[in-house]
Amino acid sequence: MRSNQKKAWLFLAPTIIFVTFFSIYPILRAFVMSFQSGPLINLNWTGFSNYQYIFSDPEFWRAIRNTILYALISVPVALAISIMLAWFIFSKVKHKSFFETTFFMPYVTSTIAIGIVFRYIFNGEYGMLNFLLRALHLPAPNWIDDPSMSLTTIIIFGVWTSLAFNIVILMGALRNIDPNYYTIADMYGATGTERFWRITMPQLVPTIAFLLTMNIIAAFKIYTSVYALFNGQAGVGNSATTAVFYIYNKFQIVGTPGVAMAATVILFLIIMFVTFLQRKMMKKIGGR
Amino acid sequence: MNDDKFVEVKNLKKVYDNGHEAIKDVSFSVKKGDLVCLLGPSGCGKTTILNMLAGLLNPTSGDILFDSKSVVNVAPKDRQIGYVFQNYALYPHMTVLQNVMFPLTVGKQKMPKDKAKEIAEKYMETTQITELADQKPGNLSGGQQQRVAIARALVQQPKILLMDEPLSNLDARLRLKIREEIRNLVKKVGITTLFVTHDQEEALSIGDKIILFNNGVIQQDDMGQNFYLEPNNYFVANFVGNPVIDNFKVNVKDGKITGSDFEINVDDLDKSRFKRDLTNGEYTLSVRPENILPAETGHVSAKIDDVELIGRERILKFTHDGVQARSLVDLETPIKRGDNVNLKMRLDRVFLFTKEGERVY
Numbered sequence: 001m002r003s004n005q006k007k008a009w010l011f012l013a014p015t016i017i018f019v020t021f022f023s024i025y026p027i028l029r030a031f032v033m034s035f036q037s038g039p040l041i042n043l044n045w046t047g048f049s050n051y052q053y054i055f056s057d058p059e060f061w062r063a064i065r066n067t068i069l070y071a072l073i074s075v076p077v078a079l080a081i082s083i084m085l086a087w088f089i090f091s092k093v094k095h096k097s098f099f100e101t102t103f104f105m106p107y108v109t110s111t112i113a114i115g116i117v118f119r120y121i122f123n124g125e126y127g128m129l130n131f132l133l134r135a136l137h138l139p140a141p142n143w144i145d146d147p148s149m150s151l152t153t154i155i156i157f158g159v160w161t162s163l164a165f166n167i168v169i170l171m172g173a174l175r176n177i178d179p180n181y182y183t184i185a186d187m188y189g190a191t192g193t194e195r196f197w198r199i200t201m202p203q204l205v206p207t208i209a210f211l212l213t214m215n216i217i218a219a220f221k222i223y224t225s226v227y228a229l230f231n232g233q234a235g236v237g238n239s240a241t242t243a244v245f246y247i248y249n250k251f252q253i254v255g256t257p258g259v260a261m262a263a264t265v266i267l268f269l270i271i272m273f274v275t276f277l278q279r280k281m282m283k284k285i286g287g288r
Numbered sequence: 289m290n291d292d293k294f295v296e297v298k299n300l301k302k303v304y305d306n307g308h309e310a311i312k313d314v315s316f317s318v319k320k321g322d323l324v325c326l327l328g329p330s331g332c333g334k335t336t337i338l339n340m341l342a343g344l345l346n347p348t349s350g351d352i353l354f355d356s357k358s359v360v361n362v363a364p365k366d367r368q369i370g371y372v373f374q375n376y377a378l379y380p381h382m383t384v385l386q387n388v389m390f391p392l393t394v395g396k397q398k399m400p401k402d403k404a405k406e407i408a409e410k411y412m413e414t415t416q417i418t419e420l421a422d423q424k425p426g427n428l429s430g431g432q433q434q435r436v437a438i439a440r441a442l443v444q445q446p447k448i449l450l451m452d453e454p455l456s457n458l459d460a461r462l463r464l465k466i467r468e469e470i471r472n473l474v475k476k477v478g479i480t481t482l483f484v485t486h487d488q489e490e491a492l493s494i495g496d497k498i499i500l501f502n503n504g505v506i507q508q509d510d511m512g513q514n515f516y517l518e519p520n521n522y523f524v525a526n527f528v529g530n531p532v533i534d535n536f537k538v539n540v541k542d543g544k545i546t547g548s549d550f551e552i553n554v555d556d557l558d559k560s561r562f563k564r565d566l567t568n569g570e571y572t573l574s575v576r577p578e579n580i581l582p583a584e585t586g587h588v589s590a591k592i593d594d595v596e597l598i599g600r601e602r603i604l605k606f607t608h609d610g611v612q613a614r615s616l617v618d619l620e621t622p623i624k625r626g627d628n629v630n631l632k633m634r635l636d637r638v639f640l641f642t643k644e645g646e647r648v649y
Contacts, residue, residue, distance in 0.1 A: 180377035183344060188444065189365030189395025198394065202381035 027268075033261040040257055050262035059238065060263060063246035064270075066151055070242065071219035071274075074158040079211060081159065082166035087200065089167070090174040100171055107164035115228020118157055119144065122229070150235035157225050162218070166211050173207035174200070209282035213275055220271045223248065243267045290356050294320035294480050295341070295448060300350035302336055302504075310336045312504040314350075318497075323474055323481045325495035327488060329527070333504040334484045338450050341482065342371050354448060365395060370441030370479075372451040376433050378425040378440070385421040388412055388439045408443055415439040415473065430458045431466050438470070442477060449474060449481040455490060467494050488515075488528050500524055516576075522645035525574050531603055534580060534613040536573045536588075538640075540566055545573065545640075548609040550587040558636045562649050571648065572641045577603065577616035579637040582623060586630035595625050604629070 034050055036043040054060040089099050106114060121128045124142030133140040143153045181199050190198070223244040226234055234241035234249075241249075243263065251260035295318040302311040310333045318324045326334040339345040341352060343364035352359050359367050378387050385408060392404035412418045415435040425433055434454060441449060454470065455463045471494045474481045485491050491498045492512045500507045500515065507527075508520040519525035525533050538547045545552040552573075554566060580588070582604075590606035590613075597619070604615040604623060615631055623629055640649035 178375070178377055180373050180375065181379060184371070184373070184377055184390075184440075185394065187342065187344075187364045187369070187371055188391035189363075189397070191395065194394045198390075199379065202379075205381070 030261045030264050030268075033258055034265045035258070037256070037258045039255060043258070046258070050258045051266075053259055054262050054266070059241065060246055062238070063241045063243050063263075064266075066241060067220055067222065067243040067267075068270075069151060070155055070158060070222055071216055074155045074162070075212065075215045075219050077155075078159040078162040079166060079208065079215065082163050082170055082211075083204070083208070085163065086167045086170035086174060087196065090171060096171075100168060103167045104164050106161055107168070111161060111224040112228045114161065115157070115225055118160075118229060119231070122153055144230065145236055147236045147239035150230070150240035153229060154222070154226055154235075154240055157229055158219065158222065161225065162215055166215070169207060169211060170204065173204055177203045205282070205285060209279070212278055212282065216274055216278060217271055220267065220274070291320040293317040293353070294322075294355060295482070296351075296353040296356075297337070297341075298351040298353070300337070300340065300352065301348045302333070302340060302345065303348045310504050311340075311347075314501075314504070314506055316499055316506060316509050318480060318482065320480055321478050322496040323471060323483060323494060325491035325498045326482060326484045326501065327491040327495075327498050328486065328501035328507075330486055332501040334486075334501050335452055336504075337501075338452055338482060338484050341448070342369055342450055343367050368444075368447045370444065370446040370449045372434075372437045372441050372449070372454045374453045374456055376425075376437040376454075376457075378433055378436055380425055383422050383424060384417060384428070384436050385409075385412070387425065387436055388417075388443055391440060391444045408439070411439045411443050414442070414477065431462050434458070434466055435469075438473065442479070447480065449479045451481065451483045453484055453486070455485070455487075463490070470494065489530070492528075500527065502527070519639065519647065521647050522572060522574070522641040525639055525641070525647075529576060531577050531598075531614045531616060533574045533576055533639075534608075534615075535611065536575075536613070537609060538571050538573045539569070540571055541568050545571070547573065547588070549589070552587065552635065556635050557638075557649060561636070563647055566640070566648055570643055572643075574639045574641060575633050575637065577614040579634040580613075580615050580631050581617060581634075582615065582621070582629045583632035584630065586632035588631045588633075590629065590631060592623060592625055592627050592629060595623070606631075 033043065035045060035047060037046040037049065038044050085103070089096055089103075093099055120126075122143035124130060124140070124145055127143070129143065130140035141149050143149050177200065181203075182195060185195050185199060221244055222242050226240055226242055226245055230236075230240060234245045244267070247260045247263045247267070250256050250263065297314060297316050300311055300314045301309075303309050314333075314337065326337060328334045336345060340347050343359070343362065347360065354367065379390065382390065385405070388408040388411060389401075389404045392399055392407060393401065398404075409418065409421075412421065415438055417432060417435050417439060420428060420432060420436070425436065428436065437454070438449075451470075455467055458466055467490055470483075483491075483495065492515075495512060497510070498512055498515060499509045502523050508515060508524045510518075510520075515524055515528040519528065526535070536547050538545050540546075540554070543554045545554060588608055590608055592604050592606050593612075594605040596603040596605065600619050602617050602619060602621060604617055604621075606613055606615070606629075617623070638649070639647060641647055
């Protein structure tokens with residue numbers, strides 16, 4: 001028993017060391033740094049002053065507000081569209097693997113590259129999107145350069161980029177549903193809507209719960225797509241700034257690591273709270 | 289109304305898209321209230337027939353009549369059938385009650401929840417699963433899941449119940465118990481049932497009638513005991529019976545049946561059992577192991593390779609003409625492994641099959 005335990009520690013050691021140095025230590029370090037001020041090489045204790053600073057900084061509140069709005073809008077919308085597309089491909093389309101591959105492409109492509117392409121699509125004057133909108137006699141806003149549009153633009157981009165992963169995972173879940181479930185439903189004359197809501201959706205609940213967690217965490221950490229869409233800026237006049245953008249800015253550009261770490265701790269707490277809430281909710285819906 | 293032909297299948301054929309001919313001209317009928325077993329080895333087409341009856345597959349040609357009305361162009365939901373799948377296919381996210389209610393609460397003819405619940409509860413009582421109402425299928429034993437599946441199949445009060453190998457997911461002991469339960473249940477409800485199985489013992493024990501298939505053709509459509517006593521052909525004789533029948537290669541010439549080391553006079557056979565005239569040529573002489581027994585003088589002499597005890601009987605195994613054969617004897621028989629014995633056949637119980645498997649005697 002004893003020697004067995006020793007051996008177990010030996011096998012666990014690489015992981016424990018890795019996790020300690022690259023996950024646990026940085027979290028603790030960030031937490032400690034959030035109470036310190038000054039440049040990285042000469043930090044000194046200043047108590048809650050960093051927290052006082054960010055809480056009174058309108059820039060911070062805008063970043064948090066943008067991040068929460070982005071997460072709360074883009075995640076449900078993306079998930080709903082993913083479910084619809086996955087169900088459509090699964091039940092109606094013949095060459096499933098072709099469409100699956102097509103939808104998976106954005107996932108393996110760099111967000112920066114896609115972002116540059118989208119800069120052209122979204123361009124107010126010669127962009128493809130506005131060309132289409134004008135052809136349909138719809139309003140054609142300036143997606144990139146209008147500060148009031150920048151959050152909308154990021155949400156559209158975010159929805160589009162998260163479809164790939166969601167659809168592939170959902171297709172896998174749909175394939176795992178016993179086809180006899182549908183045969184029985186057909187035999188008793190169930191309509192397409194009944195099949196979907198009474199069999200497909202309940203069977204997808206665990207997968208949706210998983211995707212919701214993954215998507216929400218990813219949404220709260222949004223940075224790359226903002227960077228790519230607005231050419232390294234957080235939108236015109238920082239209109240599209242996000243929590244991670246704020247952290248990066250305070251750390252690298254302004255050079256106040258303490259303030260950045262205080263914001264990190266707040267973001268960490270928000271993500272933890274939302275994940276916890278959402279897990280509780282899914283447990284109630286799933287009922288198992 | 290034609291109760292003798294409540295279910296009637298006429299010249300049914302099924303050719304799959306890949307050209308595989310699963311069912312070749314099959315016709316049979318089922319009496320109202322009967323429990324009929326569709327028996328056969330895997331791949332013989334029995335499930336294909338069941339799926340065509342259910343409307344899950346379309347026949348290539350032929351007709352299916354329920355209560356004298358053709359249902360070939362009727363959608364599955366309008367055929368008034370209940371179907372029990374091999375793996376039951378209960379909805380894991382629904383409780384037992386919700387599963388049983390499901391057929392009543394979907395589709396065009398769906399009824400109010402409380403009425404559906406009332407009917408569901410009635411059938412749950414019949415199948416003795418009332419106390420499981422709020423459980424999820426994942427928490428139930430195989431036998432309980434089976435009963436939920438049957439209750440769900442019965443809840444729309446179908447005229448015909450179709451069951452596809454419903455016992456194959458259960459362990460051996462439970463299988464014996466459940467097959468009895470199924471028979472009692474369908475008899476109590478009085479529903480006409482078609483039951484697919486590959487297990488002859490299962491078919492013999494619960495079927496009012498058995499239809500034996502092989503390669504998409506009916507081999508015999510008969511009462512259980514006749515498969516044993518009067519097999520239609522070589523395939524039936526070999527498929528039904530445990531231990532399996534003994535087969536000896538023989539040559540018939542001018543009134544003599546000659547095996548590798550025995551000779552039988554055709555005159556010694558029971559004239560009334562001939563299906564047609566015996567012509568000269570090669571045949572297979574088949575005899576059930578209980579009809580070839582040790583005797584002072586016999587047809588065959590052999591050395592016993594092995595003795596196997598099966599309950600109150602013993603199987604003496606011996607090799608004859610390069611083929612293993614068996615003799616089923618009483619438990620008290622003192623014959624041991626290695627003994628040389630003479631074995632005598634009961635000539636009024638042997639069968640003669642042509643090379644094509646057709647029965648002559």
